[in-house]
Amino acid sequence: xxxxxxxxxxxxxxxxxxxxxxxxxxxxxxxxxxxxxxxxxxxxxxxxxxxxxxxxxxxxxxxxxxxxxxxxxxxxxxxxxxxxxxxxxxxxxxxxxxxxxxxxxxxxxxxxxxxxxxxxxxxxxxxxxxxxxxxxxxxxxxxxxxxx
Amino acid sequence: xxxxxxxxxxxxxxxxxxxxxxxxxxxxxxxxxxxxxxxxxxxxxxxxxxxxxxxxxxxxxxxxxxxxxxxxxxxxxxxxxxxxxxxxxxxxxxxxxxxxxxxxxxxxxxxxxxxxxxxxxxxxxxxxxxxxxxxxxxxxxxxxxxxxxxxxxxxxxxxxxxxxxxxxxxxxxxxxxxxxxxxxxxxxxxxxxxxxxxxxxxxxxxxxxxxxxxxxxxxxxxxxxxxxxxxxxxxxxxxxxxxxxxxxxxxxxxxxxxxxxxxxxxxxxxxxxxxxxxxxxxxxxxxxxxxxx
Numbered sequence: 001x002x003x004x005x006x007x008x009x010x011x012x013x014x015x016x017x018x019x020x021x022x023x024x025x026x027x028x029x030x031x032x033x034x035x036x037x038x039x040x041x042x043x044x045x046x047x048x049x050x051x052x053x054x055x056x057x058x059x060x061x062x063x064x065x066x067x068x069x070x071x072x073x074x075x076x077x078x079x080x081x082x083x084x085x086x087x088x089x090x091x092x093x094x095x096x097x098x099x100x101x102x103x104x105x106x107x108x109x110x111x112x113x114x115x116x117x118x119x120x121x122x123x124x125x126x127x128x129x130x131x132x133x134x135x136x137x138x139x140x141x142x143x144x145x146x147x148x
Numbered sequence: 149x150x151x152x153x154x155x156x157x158x159x160x161x162x163x164x165x166x167x168x169x170x171x172x173x174x175x176x177x178x179x180x181x182x183x184x185x186x187x188x189x190x191x192x193x194x195x196x197x198x199x200x201x202x203x204x205x206x207x208x209x210x211x212x213x214x215x216x217x218x219x220x221x222x223x224x225x226x227x228x229x230x231x232x233x234x235x236x237x238x239x240x241x242x243x244x245x246x247x248x249x250x251x252x253x254x255x256x257x258x259x260x261x262x263x264x265x266x267x268x269x270x271x272x273x274x275x276x277x278x279x280x281x282x283x284x285x286x287x288x289x290x291x292x293x294x295x296x297x298x299x300x301x302x303x304x305x306x307x308x309x310x311x312x313x314x315x316x317x318x319x320x321x322x323x324x325x326x327x328x329x330x331x332x333x334x335x336x337x338x339x340x341x342x343x344x345x346x347x348x349x350x351x352x353x354x355x356x357x358x359x360x361x362x363x364x365x366x367x368x369x370x371x372x373x374x375x376x377x378x379x380x381x382x383x384x385x386x387x388x389x390x391x392x393x394x395x396x397x398x399x400x401x402x403x404x405x406x407x408x409x410x411x412x413x414x415x416x417x418x419x420x421x422x423x424x425x426x427x428x429x430x431x432x433x434x435x436x437x438x439x440x441x
Contacts, residue, residue: 107199
C-alpha cells in the first residue's frame with residue numbers, strides 16, 4: 001500500500017485498515033444504549049427515593065459496571081488498543097490494575113474517617129441529624145446595623 | 149495482524165519497534181496512563197472525602213437545571229446532553245482517523261471539523277453549568293438567620309433541608325436586603341424595586357408562605373469540600389477539552405495545508421485521536437462520580 005512507504009522503519013507488519021465504518025457505528029450505538037440505561041437507572045433512584053440502602057447500592061454498582069463497559073469499548077475499539085500486540089496491551093492494562101487497590105483502599109479509609117469521627121466527636125455526629133432538633137431560639141438582635 | 153509471523157519475529161533485538169507501533173503513539177499511550185492516574189487520584193480523593201461525611205447532597209437536587217427552561221426541575225437532562233455531545237465528538241474523531249488511514253484528505257477535514265465543533269459545544273455547556281451554579285441564589289440557614297449563597301469553592305448551599313418552623317424562627321434575625329433577595333426568589337412577579345420598598349414583616353410573610361407551600365427550599369450549608377472538588381475536577385477536565393480542541397484545530401490546519409499528504413501518512417491525527425478519546429473517557433467517569441452515583 002502507498003501509505004506505508006513513508007512510515008518509518010519501526011513498523012515490521014503493516015496493519016491493513018478496515019474498509020468500512022461499520023464497526024465504528026456499531027460501537028457508537030452500544031455506547032449510546034449503555035449511557036441511556038445508566039441514565040434510566042439514575043432517574044429510577046431519583047423517582048423512587050424510598051428505596052432501601054441495599055437496593056440503592058445495587059443500582060449504583062450496576063451503573064459503575066456499565067461505565068467500566070463503556071471504558072472497555074472506547075479503549076479497545078475507538079482507541080484501537082484491542083488491535084495492538086498483546087504485550088503492548090499488557091503494558092497499558094496491568095499498571096491500571098493498581099486502581100482496584102487504589103479505589104478500595106481510599107474509600108475504606110474515607111469510611112473509617114467517618115466512623116471514628118462519629119465515635120469521638122459528638123458534634124460531628126449530631127451535625128446533620130434532624131430527628132429531634134428544635135428550631136433555633138429567636139436571637140435578640142444586638143448587632144449594630146447601618147440605618148437603612 | 150499476522151500473529152504467526154509476529155511470534156516468530158525477534159521483537160527485542162533492536163532495529164524495529166518492539167510493539168510494532170511508532171514511537172510517538174506508544175509514548176502517547178504512556179502519557180495517557182499518567183494522566184489517568186492524575187484524574188483517578190482526584191476522583192478517588194473526592195470519593196474519600198465524600199465517604200468521610202455524614203451528609204452529601206443528592207446530585208439530582210443540585211444539577212437539575214437546563215438552559216432556557218427557567219426553574220423547571222430536569223435532573224440529569226443537561227448532563228445527558230453534554231455526555232451525548234462528547235460521545236458524538238469521539239465518533240467523529242474515530243471517523244477522521246479512519247479517513248486518515250485511507251489517506252482521504254477531504255474526509256479527514258470534514259470529520260475533524262465536526263470533532264472541533266463538538267468540543268466547543270461541550271465547553272459552552274460546561275461554561276453555562278458553572279455560571280448557573282456560581283450565580284445561583286439559594287436560601288441557606290446559617291447561625292440562626294437566613295442567607296443567600298451560590299455554589300462556590302468556599303460556599304456550599306446544599307446541606308440538609310430545614311423545616312418551615314426553623315425558617316420562620318430564623319427570619320426575624322435576617323437583614324432586610326437578604327429578605328428582599330429571598331422574597332424575589334419566592335415571588336417572581338414583583339420587581340426588585342417593589343420588594344425593596346416593602347417592610348421586613350411583609351417580606352417574611354412572603355417567604356414563610358413560599359416555604360410552607362413547598363415552592364421554596366431552605367437548607368443548611370453542606371460540606372465545604374463540595375465546590376472545591378467539583379470545580380477542580382470539572383475544570384481540569386475542561387482544561388483537557390480546551391487543549392484537545394486547540395490540538396485538533398492545529399491538526400485541521402496542518403491537514404488543510406497538505407502536511408500529511410506530503411508525509412504520506414496521517415499518524416499524527418491518530419495520536420491526537422488517542423488524546424481526544426481519553427478526554428471522553430475521563431468525562432464518562434467524572435459524570436459517573438458527580439452526577440450519577
